[in-house]
Amino acid sequence: MASTLATVRSFNRTVTQRLGVLNEKYLGRAAPLVESRLLFEVGTHGVLVRDLRARMALDSGFLSRLLRALEAKRLVRTTRPPAGDARTRLVQLTVKGRRELRRIDGLSDALAKSLVSPLSKYQADRLVTAMGEVDRLLHASAVEITETAAAGPEAQWCLKRYYDELAVRFPDGFRRPARTIATTREFAPPTGRFLVAQSLGNPVGCGALRHLGEGVGEIKRMWVLPELRGTGISRRLLAAIEHSARDLKVRTIRLDTNDSLVEALQLYRSSGYHEIARYNDNPYAQHWFEKDLDVPAATMRS
Amino acid sequence: MASTLATVRSFNRTVTQRLGVLNEKYLGRAAPLVESRLLFEVGTHGVLVRDLRARMALDSGFLSRLLRALEAKRLVRTTRPPAGDARTRLVQLTVKGRRELRRIDGLSDALAKSLVSPLSKYQADRLVTAMGEVDRLLHASAVEITETAAAGPEAQWCLKRYYDELAVRFPDGFRRPARTIATTREFAPPTGRFLVAQSLGNPVGCGALRHLGEGVGEIKRMWVLPELRGTGISRRLLAAIEHSARDLKVRTIRLDTNDSLVEALQLYRSSGYHEIARYNDNPYAQHWFEKDLDVPAATMRS
DNA sequence: CAATATATCTGACTATAGTCAGGGAATGGC
DNA sequence: GCCATTCCCTGACTATAGTCAGATATATTG
Numbered sequence: 001m002a003s004t005l006a007t008v009r010s011f012n013r014t015v016t017q018r019l020g021v022l023n024e025k026y027l028g029r030a031a032p033l034v035e036s037r038l039l040f041e042v043g044t045h046g047v048l049v050r051d052l053r054a055r056m057a058l059d060s061g062f063l064s065r066l067l068r069a070l071e072a073k074r075l076v077r078t079t080r081p082p083a084g085d086a087r088t089r090l091v092q093l094t095v096k097g098r099r100e101l102r103r104i105d106g107l108s109d110a111l112a113k114s115l116v117s118p119l120s121k122y123q124a125d126r127l128v129t130a131m132g133e134v135d136r137l138l139h140a141s142a143v144e145i146t147e148t149a150a151a152g153p154e155a156q157w158c159l160k161r162y163y164d165e166l167a168v169r170f171p172d173g174f175r176r177p178a179r180t181i182a183t184t185r186e187f188a189p190p191t192g193r194f195l196v197a198q199s200l201g202n203p204v205g206c207g208a209l210r211h212l213g214e215g216v217g218e219i220k221r222m223w224v225l226p227e228l229r230g231t232g233i234s235r236r237l238l239a240a241i242e243h244s245a246r247d248l249k250v251r252t253i254r255l256d257t258n259d260s261l262v263e264a265l266q267l268y269r270s271s272g273y274h275e276i277a278r279y280n281d282n283p284y285a286q287h288w289f290e291k292d293l294d295v296p297a298a299t300m301r302s
Numbered sequence: 303m304a305s306t307l308a309t310v311r312s313f314n315r316t317v318t319q320r321l322g323v324l325n326e327k328y329l330g331r332a333a334p335l336v337e338s339r340l341l342f343e344v345g346t347h348g349v350l351v352r353d354l355r356a357r358m359a360l361d362s363g364f365l366s367r368l369l370r371a372l373e374a375k376r377l378v379r380t381t382r383p384p385a386g387d388a389r390t391r392l393v394q395l396t397v398k399g400r401r402e403l404r405r406i407d408g409l410s411d412a413l414a415k416s417l418v419s420p421l422s423k424y425q426a427d428r429l430v431t432a433m434g435e436v437d438r439l440l441h442a443s444a445v446e447i448t449e450t451a452a453a454g455p456e457a458q459w460c461l462k463r464y465y466d467e468l469a470v471r472f473p474d475g476f477r478r479p480a481r482t483i484a485t486t487r488e489f490a491p492p493t494g495r496f497l498v499a500q501s502l503g504n505p506v507g508c509g510a511l512r513h514l515g516e517g518v519g520e521i522k523r524m525w526v527l528p529e530l531r532g533t534g535i536s537r538r539l540l541a542a543i544e545h546s547a548r549d550l551k552v553r554t555i556r557l558d559t560n561d562s563l564v565e566a567l568q569l570y571r572s573s574g575y576h577e578i579a580r581y582n583d584n585p586y587a588q589h590w591f592e593k594d595l596d597v598p599a600a601t602m603r604s
Numbered sequence: 605c606a607a608t609a610t611a612t613c614t615g616a617c618t619a620t621a622g623t624c625a626g627g628g629a630a631t632g633g634c
Numbered sequence: 635g636c637c638a639t640t641c642c643c644t645g646a647c648t649a650t651a652g653t654c655a656g657a658t659a660t661a662t663t664g
Contacts, residue, residue: 004414004418004426004430005411005414005415007430007433007434007437008413008414008417008418008430008433009410009411009413009414010434010437011433011434011436011437012321012324012325012410012413012414014436014437014440014441014502015317015321015436015437015440016321016322016325017502018440018444018502019314019317019318020318021359023314023318057323108311108314109307109311111310111311111314112306112307112310112311112314113307115310115440115443116306116310116443118442118443118444118445118538119439119442119443119533119534120534120537122534123439123442123533123534124306126435126439127435127436127439127440127443128306128309128310130432130433130435130436130439131309131310131313131432131436132309132312132313133428133429133432134313134316134317134429134432134433134436135309135312135313135316135317137421137425137428137429137432138316138317138320138417138429139316140420140421140425141417141418141420141421141429142320142420143420200316200319200320231421231425232421232422232424232425235422236420
């Protein structure tokens with residue numbers, strides 16, 4: 001087999017060339033490519049300009065100008081958001097914009113078909129499977145873990161997904177805890193941390209640490225986007241939380257979890273956590289774990 | 303699993319965004335991206351401007367200007383080729399250009415590392431494997447089969463690789479046949495055909511048809527680039543040759559092959575060819591096949 | 605040898621994709 | 635309530651990546 005670097009470099013060249021040409025051919029025909037991508041990112045529901053900028057990583061002046069151009073073509077309108085931060089602006093598609101988006105969707109499908117259709121069914125399946133794998137792992141490799149406020153938009157987005165998932169997976173359901181100032185504060189410095197994993201501009205996971213007692217911290221709210229599970233993100237989140245814990249002079253980390261969260265159980269067991277007796281009265285917990293941070297972490301990497 | 307089109311579209315978006323940013327960051331720093339790619343394509347051995355244009359699919363005026371820019375920076379020099387077509391020009395790297403290429407190589411490696419290094423060894427292996435698969439299958443999907451002259455540069459390139467491979471694989475070696483006007487002509491219209499498969503500007507396979515007798519054609523020179531075997535290209539080449547054969551009113555196709563060419567044997571057997579008695583005195587052949595083109599082709603696709 | 609085609613080049617022009625500085629309005633932290 | 639910061643905007647400017655119409659020299663074909 002060719003070396004890792006040679007394979008990645010060849011992939012980079014092939015894909016950049018092939019997709020570059022095809023995107024230009026299919027999507028860059030009617031409008032400049034950025035405008036098409038922008039229209040796509042705005043989507044049917046609309047977005048805040050701020051989120052657009054984060055996701056597309058564009059200069060704010062440039063983005064403004066692009067929006068003005070799309071407005072001039074009557075494809076989008078920007079309004080003050082009905083609630084919330086009055087500095088931000090909400091971009092939405094007009095009726096004409098929605099029509100244009102459908103057209104772009106059709107072109108995107110045609111592009112995708114043109115990649116797959118020359119192949120036999122067997123080869124096409126292999127290509128699509130490999131593309132899915134590359135997609136997932138590129139997202140995983142682009143993950144950046146940052147400390148944020150639990151009340152921030154990325155954190156709240158993750159938490160909503162987290163709670164929704166618990167409600168589905170716990171056998172007896174799950175009642176989302178009330179968001180009080182106290183619960184927000186416990187995951188904030190100086191005694192706590194809230195970490196969010198982001199990839200290509202989107203939140204894809206979270207995890208939090210709070211103070212339990214002298215030298216003892218507790219991990220809460222560990223969650224990873226289901227589509228990206230199995231790519232090592234939770235392991236990196238866990239390592240990042242443990243790193244924060246050391247900063248906070250935590251020597252022992254505890255956590256509890258539910259029987260139904262099998263990936264989590266597997267993660268903790270393989271990351272040096274050992275099961276201990278019940279240490280709290282969490283009605284949703286059936287397992288309690290502990291890890292001593294002083295112990296050299298020998299079993300942490302798979 | 304998500305639908306084919308959705309997966310391909312997501313792949314397109316993720317990869318375009320991620321690689322776009324990284325290429326810009328790593329390779330687009332010192333010089334514009336095209337110049338770096340151009341330098342890479344020129345490579346240590348030099349190329350004809352014509353081949354550069356084919357491979358990079360650039361406007362000839364634009365390419366000229368890029369070459370002038372690189373010449374102004376003393377990175378390349380263009381000269382009359384020592385032999386052959388005096389209209390063409392040969393581009394070669396200067397000493398300084400070679401140094402710059404090494405620098406770009408280093409940056410490409412750094413880019414590749416940055417994609418892989420955040421992942422665990424296990425995930426990295428999976429990513430690299432999937433990238434290799436996508437690379438191969440994208441090449442396969444981009445294949446275009448065209449009729450050319452057997453004396454043309456693409457055909458000759460393929461034939462050289464073909465003969466070299468036979469010399470290695472045949473147990474008793476292989477002596478390349480002399481290229482006479484007669485052998486070149488037999489694969490040309492009106493009674494023969496020479497087909498070349500090209501992908502992203504490079505030849506990746508060939509196959510030829512010649513006249514054997516009344517209503518009988520013979521397939522010769524079937525070859526596919528080893529790196530791309532197993533992606534269905536040979537099957538498409540074979541189908542294209544059969545299509546040409548029908549044009550030429552050929553009703554029966556014959557071919558011979560060597561014991562050691564196991565992929566070829568497998569290909570012919572699974573494409574409706576059945577083994578027949580020796581019909582020629584080819585010293586390198588141990589198997590002779592025949593297919594009747596009038597028979598509806600039921601077993602042609604895998 | 606004439607006619608046609610090919611390979612490269614130059615000049616003139618355009619489209620796309622930005623960057624950067626700075627300003628007005630709203631917000632959050634103290 | 636002040637001050638720094640954030641969000642979005644405009645104006646001015648630049649870099650990159652082309653396109654297109656010829657001109658010139660060489661090859662190829664009949």
